[in-house]
Amino acid sequence: MNDEVIITIEGLKKHFPVGSGRFTALNGIDLSFGKGEFAGLIGPSGSGKTTLLNIMGTLDSPSEGMAIILGESVGNLSARASALLRKSQLGFIFQSYNLFQVYTVFENVEFPLLLQGIEASKRKKMVLDALEWVGLTDKIKSKPAQLSGGESQRVAIARAMVKKPAIVLADEPTANLDAANSHNILQTMEKLNRELKTTFIFATHDEKVIGYVRRKIFLFDGKVAKDEKIEKN
Amino acid sequence: MIRFLFKGLLRDRHRSLIPFIVTATGVMLTVVFHSWITGVLGNSIEFNARFAAGHVKIMTSAYSKNAAQTPNDLAILGTDTLTRIISEQFPEMEFSERIYFAGLVDVPDLSGETRAQGPSMGIGIDMLSGNQAEIERLNIPSSLKSGSLPQQRREALLSRTFAEKLGLHIGDTLTLVSSTMFGELALYNFTLCGTIEFGTTALDRGTLIADITDVRDALNMADATGEILGFSRIGHYNNEEATNIASRFNKSYYSEKDDFSLLMKSLAEQNNMGFLVEYSSKLKGILVFVFIVAMSLILWNAGLLGGLRRYGEFGMRLAIGEEKGHVYRTTLMESLIIGFLGSMAGTIIGLAISFYLQTYGIDLGPMMKNASIMMPQVFRARITPEAWYIGFIPGVLSSLFGTMIAGIGIYKRQTAQLFKELES
Structure with a gap:
C-alpha cells in the first residue's frame, strides 16, 4: 500500500425510516483507505458493513457526515456523476455473482467496457486479459448456468476488474462457495491487488476472507469497534 | 450497446417470446372481437337492407306513408x-x-x-x-x-x-x-x-x-x-352516406305537396331501423371499448410485471455504471419493439381469423328455428379499416405504458434499494 488516500469517511451516519421512527445503520464512521489496500469490513449481520459498502460504491448516500471517494463527495454527486464514477473507477462483486444469465461469459465481462464505449478490438483484448487473470479463457462461450459457483464468482471478478478500476467492493464474495473455491477466489483477488494495485474492500464475516485481508475493520452497531492493520509478507 | 441489449432480448424468452405471445394473443383477440362485433351487429342491419329496406329506398310520398301495406x-x-x-x-x-x-x-x-x-x-x-x-x-x-x-x-x-x-x-x-x-x-x-x-x-x-x-x-x-332499393357499392350500410344521398335526392325529387313525388329514405328512417342502427353503433362502441380496456389492462400488467421482474437486472446494470436514463430508455425501446412486433403478428392472425369468419361465418340457424324476426342464420365477421390498427392500442400503447410505470421505479427507488431487490 502507498500513502495515497482514495477514500475518506468522516462522521458518516446513515438512517433508514422504519415505521414512524428510523433505524440508524451507521452511527458516526471515520475511516480512510489508501490506494492498494486489501481490507475487510468485519461484523455480524446488521452491523452496517453492507450499508457502508453501498455508500463507498455510490449506490447510496450518507444521511449525515461525508464520504469522499476518489475526490468526489458521494452526498453531492448527481445520479449521472455517480454513474460515471461507478462506470470508470468502481467494481462490484457480490455474494450471488449476479451474472446476466442470457449472456456468455465473454459478454458478461464485456458489458462494463460497452458502457465505456471502448472499441471492439480493444474490448476483446481487455476481456480476454481479464478472463486470463481469473483462469477462465476456456469458458468464454459458456453461459452462467453452465458454470460452477467458483467459476461464476471468477467471472464476476473478471467483470469487476476488466476496466481496471481503482476500487473493488466485494460483499460476502465467498458466502456461496466451498472452502477450496473460496481460497481460489481470494488468492485470485489478492494477486490482482498486488499486480494492479487495485484497492479491495470486503464486507464479510467469513473467517477465510478475514485470513487474507491486510486490514481488519470491525463494525458493531454501526460504529467502528476496532481497526487493525496486519503486516504480511 | 444496442446490439448487445438486443441480443439479450432475443435470448431471454421472458423478455421477448413470452411478452410477444401475450401481446400477439391480446391483439389477435381484439381484432377478432372487433370484426366479429362489427359483423354480427351489421348482419342484422344488412339482412333487413337486403330483404326489405335497402340502404336507401325510393317510394312515392303517398306509398311511404303506408309502406307496410305495400x-x-x-x-x-x-x-x-x-x-x-x-x-x-x-x-x-x-x-x-x-x-x-x-x-x-x-x-x-x-x-x-x-x-x-x-x-x-x-x-x-x-x-x-x-x-x-x-x-x-x-x-x-x-x-x-x-x-x-x-x-x-x-x-x-x-x-x-x-x-x-x-x-x-x-x-x-x-x-x-x-x-x-x-x-x-x-x-x-x-x-x-x-x-x-x-x-x-x-x-x-x-x-x-x-x-x-x-x-x-x-x-x-x-x-x-312499388319501390326502388339502393345498395351502397361499399358493400355495407353507412348511415352518413345514406343520409347524405337521401338528402340530395329529396332536394331534387320530393315535394310535400305532391303525393306522387319521389321520396328517398335511408335504412335508418324506415320501420324503426334507426333504433337498430343507433343501438348497433352504440353497442359496438361500448363492447369494443370495454374489450380494449380489459385487454389494455392485461397487457399493461404484462408490461408492468415484465418491468418489475427485471428490477434486479436494472440494479446490476446501474451498479456497473449504466445511467438510469439509459436503462429506462432501453427498457421502453424493448417494450416498443416487442409491442409493435406482437401487435403486427396479432393483427395478421386476427385478420386471418376474421377473414375466415367473414367468408364462412358461423351458422346459428339451428338455434333460431322459431325466430319470427328477420335475422340472418349465418353470422359473419366484418373487417373494417379500424381492424387494421385497433389492436395496436392495447398492443403497443398499453404495454409501453405498463413498462413506463414499472420503469418509474428506476428513478423513484434509491439505487441501493434496487440492489436489495437484486439480492433478494
Whole structure:
C-alpha cells in the first residue's frame, strides 16, 4: 500500500425510516483507505458493513457526515456523476455473482467496457486479459448456468476488474462457495491487488476472507469497534 | 450497446417470446372481437337492407306513408327511365326495382277447381335479365331447397313449408290471386320451379318470389314499381352516406305537396331501423371499448410485471455504471419493439381469423328455428379499416405504458434499494 488516500469517511451516519421512527445503520464512521489496500469490513449481520459498502460504491448516500471517494463527495454527486464514477473507477462483486444469465461469459465481462464505449478490438483484448487473470479463457462461450459457483464468482471478478478500476467492493464474495473455491477466489483477488494495485474492500464475516485481508475493520452497531492493520509478507 | 441489449432480448424468452405471445394473443383477440362485433351487429342491419329496406329506398310520398301495406296503387311510374337517371346521378349506389305484394296462392285440381289455398307475401325481383345482383342479394341460390331458379317467364319460387302445406310439387301450376295497381282483380298462373327456405319464420311462412316482369304483368304495373332499393357499392350500410344521398335526392325529387313525388329514405328512417342502427353503433362502441380496456389492462400488467421482474437486472446494470436514463430508455425501446412486433403478428392472425369468419361465418340457424324476426342464420365477421390498427392500442400503447410505470421505479427507488431487490 502507498500513502495515497482514495477514500475518506468522516462522521458518516446513515438512517433508514422504519415505521414512524428510523433505524440508524451507521452511527458516526471515520475511516480512510489508501490506494492498494486489501481490507475487510468485519461484523455480524446488521452491523452496517453492507450499508457502508453501498455508500463507498455510490449506490447510496450518507444521511449525515461525508464520504469522499476518489475526490468526489458521494452526498453531492448527481445520479449521472455517480454513474460515471461507478462506470470508470468502481467494481462490484457480490455474494450471488449476479451474472446476466442470457449472456456468455465473454459478454458478461464485456458489458462494463460497452458502457465505456471502448472499441471492439480493444474490448476483446481487455476481456480476454481479464478472463486470463481469473483462469477462465476456456469458458468464454459458456453461459452462467453452465458454470460452477467458483467459476461464476471468477467471472464476476473478471467483470469487476476488466476496466481496471481503482476500487473493488466485494460483499460476502465467498458466502456461496466451498472452502477450496473460496481460497481460489481470494488468492485470485489478492494477486490482482498486488499486480494492479487495485484497492479491495470486503464486507464479510467469513473467517477465510478475514485470513487474507491486510486490514481488519470491525463494525458493531454501526460504529467502528476496532481497526487493525496486519503486516504480511 | 444496442446490439448487445438486443441480443439479450432475443435470448431471454421472458423478455421477448413470452411478452410477444401475450401481446400477439391480446391483439389477435381484439381484432377478432372487433370484426366479429362489427359483423354480427351489421348482419342484422344488412339482412333487413337486403330483404326489405335497402340502404336507401325510393317510394312515392303517398306509398311511404303506408309502406307496410305495400300500396301498389301508389307505385312509382316510368321506372325504366327513372332508374337509369338516378343510377347516373348517384353512382355510389346500385339501384334495383322491387315489387312487394300480398295475395292468395290458389292451387287448382285437374278440373281447375281450388284444391288448396293460402295467403302469400310476394316479391318481384329481377331474375331473368341475366343480372344476378338481386338473386345473390337475397341469397336465393343457397336458400334453394328443391328445383331450380326461374329460367323463363311465368316460373316462381315458393317457400318450402308453404309449398308442402299446399301440396305443391315442382312443375305444378299455382295461381296468384291479388289486385292490380288499379284495384282490379288480378289472376296470374305460375309454374312452381323451386322451393326455398331462408331460415327465418317471417320469410318462410308464405313467400312467393317471381321475376319482376311477371309480377308487373300480373298486377298490371307496366313500367311501374312499388319501390326502388339502393345498395351502397361499399358493400355495407353507412348511415352518413345514406343520409347524405337521401338528402340530395329529396332536394331534387320530393315535394310535400305532391303525393306522387319521389321520396328517398335511408335504412335508418324506415320501420324503426334507426333504433337498430343507433343501438348497433352504440353497442359496438361500448363492447369494443370495454374489450380494449380489459385487454389494455392485461397487457399493461404484462408490461408492468415484465418491468418489475427485471428490477434486479436494472440494479446490476446501474451498479456497473449504466445511467438510469439509459436503462429506462432501453427498457421502453424493448417494450416498443416487442409491442409493435406482437401487435403486427396479432393483427395478421386476427385478420386471418376474421377473414375466415367473414367468408364462412358461423351458422346459428339451428338455434333460431322459431325466430319470427328477420335475422340472418349465418353470422359473419366484418373487417373494417379500424381492424387494421385497433389492436395496436392495447398492443403497443398499453404495454409501453405498463413498462413506463414499472420503469418509474428506476428513478423513484434509491439505487441501493434496487440492489436489495437484486439480492433478494
